[in-house]
Amino acid sequence: MTKRAAVIGAGLAGLSCARTLRRAGFFVEVFEQERMIGGRMATTRLGTDTFDHGSQYVTARSREFKAYLEEVAGLGYAARWNPRAQLNGEEGAGQMLPWYVGTPGMASLVRPLAESVRIHTGRKVHTVDRKDKGWHVWFEDETSVGPFHAVAATVPAAQARLLLGRFDEIAQPLGRVRMMPCWALMVRLEDKILPDQDVFSDMSEVIRWIARNNTKPGRSPRGESIVIHASPSWSRESEDAEPEMIAEELWGEVSHVLGLPPVRPVHMTAYLWRHGLVDQSLGETFIYSSDHKVGVAGDWCLGRLAEHAFESGNRLGKAIIESLS
Ligand SMILES: Cc1cc2nc3c(=O)[nH]c(=O)nc-3n(C[C@H](O)[C@H](O)[C@H](O)COP(=O)(O)OP(=O)(O)OC[C@H]3O[C@@H](n4cnc5c(N)ncnc54)[C@H](O)[C@@H]3O)c2cc1C
The missing domain is CATH 3.90.660.10 (Polyamine Oxidase; Chain A, domain 2)
Structure with missing residues (x-):
């Protein structure tokens, strides 16, 4: 039987989790409160101009994220940016690692992750609850979808606490962030x-x-x-x-x-x-309860960078797959 997973949040963490699950054969649905995907990898249009008002550029240290950036650049959704700068007395913005930006905007960086995943935008999740047959996701208009075998909440820590605060094993560590x-x-x-x-x-x-x-x-x-x-x-x-x-x-x-x-x-x-x-980050890659089949991920688990979000989401996806196999 095909396993079904719900991912809350269509930022880099949520979409990297979704892709990992999808590649393992899961049926994945992503619920995003905003009209656009990308979260803090955001591009907004004002008149004829676009602005990246969230993340400015991304860098990659890990093999996985480097490979992902090369994939995105190969598809034309990202390119290197070498701004003229003098930071801390060094030419070239003190770039220790190459800087990549989404093209034509930062939000494009998540596009390949969103392929083959069913994404519902404008769907703010209000709560999640588990009944005999699995998880149900509830929205502000009191409608719900489900059942799902597992749920991944890939939202900022404060919002994760609102959704999953009643699970002690998740709520307690969240308090550190x-x-x-x-x-x-x-x-x-x-x-x-x-x-x-x-x-x-x-x-x-x-x-x-x-x-x-x-x-x-x-x-x-x-x-x-x-x-x-x-x-x-x-x-x-x-x-x-x-x-x-x-x-x-x-x-x-x-x-x-x-x-x-x-x-x-x-x-x-x-x-x-x-x-x-x-x-202040969590200091762990993600939190997952294999008893309840629910977990949280986001940049805040590991640090403050886009790369941290990518890794956290991907690793939560792998934990879900392992717990259901
Ligand atoms: C101003 C700024 C500048 C930055 N600059 C850089 C930079 O230069 N380089 C870098 O590497 N990183 C930078 N970052 C950090 C980077 O943007 C983040 O690390 C990364 O985008 C986080 O991804 P995420 O998926 O963890 O979270 P998010 O991108 O926040 O995604 C969470 C998603 O969940 C959605 N959501 C929340 N609650 C609900 C709900 N109840 N129901 C449904 N959906 C919900 C949100 O709308 C959002 O889309 C910057 C961040 C900011 C804000």
Whole structure:
């Protein structure tokens, strides 16, 4: 009989888990609350411009993730990015490893993982429960699907606790994890007014990162599309502020630290990643209860990088396969 698995969350962890399960012959359904897949590997369109307002680039240390990036690049969904930069006094952004970006946007990096998997977007999972025949996934409109033999929740730690907090073996370790918010600002300028560099990092207590998004391969070179990330501590202090006010404050700070002329952007949009960056990780690759056939995965299990999400999801998938074989 074909094994059925439900994956909650269509970020890198969820989709890498889904692909591992799919390749082992499982029937997999992925439930994603947003309209788009990719999670924090995100690309948004404002007018005619696209912005990567979450993850900026990815690097690979493990053999598996290197192989995956080569596969994605071979399909035309990723390319190397060599931004002009001077970070920590080193030319070339201090790149120890090659930087890859999705093309035409970061969200493209997950596309090959989504093939042959049934993905339902705009489906926020409210709860999961287990009856005699297996797991059922419930949504906010009180409809449900199931039964599934196993469930993988690949959502940020705080959301995993909401879904699975009643399982002690999952809830307790989840309590160790801390994630920080990050305000992202997307700015469109008519003219090129930034100094002659493509990325700037740790510019002040407020500004963590500035990138000329349009210098990434496959983006429109017209004008300037800039992505700014605030520091986690400033983002935490300003978590409840209005996005319009955040946009003004961050742009004022960027103008100040880069010494820009007083120019009004054509467009500015601020977005809060409420569970954006991992501050304290779990220190384990995933959590899985083989008694209950339910587990959790995400970048926060191992670290704060896309590669951690990929590995965590893949390894949870393998644990599910093993427990059901
Ligand atoms: C501002 C920022 C910059 C970053 N820069 C980099 C970088 O340069 N390099 C790098 O390697 N990493 C970077 N990262 C980290 C990287 O984006 C993450 O490590 C990776 O994308 C995490 O993937 P994930 O699948 O674990 O989680 P996510 O991408 O968060 O995926 C979880 C998914 O679950 C969905 N979800 C949550 N709750 C529910 C629910 N109840 N029902 C249904 N769906 C739900 C969410 O909508 C989301 O799509 C950055 C992150 C941020 C926020």
